[in-house]
Amino acid sequence: MPSVVYGTPATRKEIIELAAEEGHDADIPTNIGAISNLEKDSSSTRCESAAEKEVGVGVRKEKDLEKNELSVESLSTAETNEDTSELSDPNIVWWDGPTDPQNPMNWSWPKKWGTIMIVSAITFLTPLASSSFAPGIPDIMKEFHSTNSLLEGFMLSVYVLGFAFGPLIIAPMSEIYGRLPVYHTCNVLFIIFTVGAAVSTGMSMFIVFRFLMGCLGGAPLALGGGTIADIIPREKRGTAMAVWMIGPTLGPCVGPIIGGFLTQAKGWRWNFWLVTIVSGTFAIGCAILMRETYAPVILARKAKRLRKETGNLNLISKLQSKLSPKDLFLVSIVRPSKMLFGSAICFFISLYTAVTYAYLYILFTTFTSVYETQYNWSGQIVGLSFTGLGLGATIGQFIFTSYGNQIVNKHIEKGDYKPEHRLIVMIPGGFFMPIGLFWYGWSVQAHTHWIVPILGTGFVGFGMLMTFMPANTYLVDVFTIHAASAMAANTVLRSLAAALIPLSSQRMYAVLGYGWGNSLLGFVSAAMIPIPFLFLKYGEGIRKRSTLKL
CATH class of the missing domain: 1.20.1250.20 (MFS general substrate transporter like domains)
Known part of the structure; x- marks a missing residue:
């Protein structure tokens, strides 16, 4: 046999988690497989329990993207049967044992x-x-x-x-x-x-x-x-x-x-x-x-080499994709747009992060002129005005990692976890953003000591991180196998906002001044504070009533 197949069956949860980390949907092959590989025709011999019939005959027939109804257990039997059949197929190309040096994990x-x-x-x-x-x-x-x-x-x-x-x-x-x-x-x-x-x-x-x-x-x-x-x-x-x-x-x-x-x-x-x-x-x-580190490509090259060496044209990689290049581009471009405009959850979470990200670039595009005109800083040191944002973002990263995981683990242990619990840690970020904007704007307007507005922007940086990170993890939990498309939709909207909204920032400050100009931003940010509260209370119901399909 030209290849040795080994390994334990990957669970649906493992495939989803790895695909999210790699930045693609779980119906595209990853290092341990793809959800789409589990699809079978309804006439196949796979186990058709009542739970599976409720789910359907494949991921593409899920009842709804947002309802998050498929559990690991519901497909565990199918996954095991699928993997067992693959393991016994001599035409499946996999790693040559657990210490194969071609495997990047080794x-x-x-x-x-x-x-x-x-x-x-x-x-x-x-x-x-x-x-x-x-x-x-x-x-x-x-x-x-x-x-x-x-x-x-x-x-x-x-x-x-x-x-x-x-x-x-x-x-x-x-x-x-x-x-x-x-x-x-x-x-x-x-x-x-x-x-x-x-x-x-x-x-x-x-x-x-x-x-x-x-x-x-x-x-x-x-x-x-x-x-x-x-x-x-x-x-x-x-x-x-x-x-x-x-x-x-x-x-x-x-x-x-x-x-x-x-x-x-x-x-x-x-x-x-x-x-x-x-x-x-x-x-x-x-x-x-x-x-090269991407297992599907490494194994595809191995299968191609073995086909040439053995003459066996039936050899295929265990991780070979069923998607054509055209389908990959559709997944990457069309699906995020459909999710952004077809899902209330994806749209409003993306809108929240887009506004926050736009504020960041408003500050980026105006810091130089603000500190040159208000504090007479030279071009040599004006870059130091960005230190507040950096320190605040760094602190936010540590806080999110520590407390966000604690909150989620607590609910998992209690057995009542749902994706909306990811948004609990977003709540303080929503308050820090407007506080930081008011602080920064009026301290600059009043010509206070330069450290005062920098401290204010530290609050903005902290609020920014405490908004971005929970939003991304929430989208992963809600959309599971299509999490990467949801995050892509989030990225597109926030990048468009960051590129276009700051264009009017200089004009805004010229008309309103730094105090009221940043207060306007602060009022909009404050108006969005209820979003995580609303999703905590109504998010599960919105998901259950959703009709979004791809």
């Missing part, structure tokens, strides 16, 4: 951590690049002879617009060709587009290259969690995920601190030359340290 720890560190470094750099040149915005406006306040904000936030669309293409490409070719391609194109931004001779050219930087810069955000899940067992994954999450949390806040000093010393273009140099170094590190 790599040495130095090799694993080399991969994790390079992916974490890239994940830190690309969000950093989104805001590092913020202190140089006045210089760019002067050099390009522009006084348009809309463009002043858009050339910063257009990068986030790329985050909305790039990963929709990057994710399915990685599932077809593997993670490694996508990383390499995105690294090279990101460097090219960064050079394009550095040598731009006009505003239009600069904005186009910034957008393309954002599209390609979204690659480590879309693929990084999946890479870690490919090589680290679940019980040992916490530290690696924590290191990887530093990038999205601190990158946008550290960038302007570096950019402030660099702009003063070398000019705004050197922010992009620095990113080019560092990303080039990381790209070389990728080429040296990284290997």
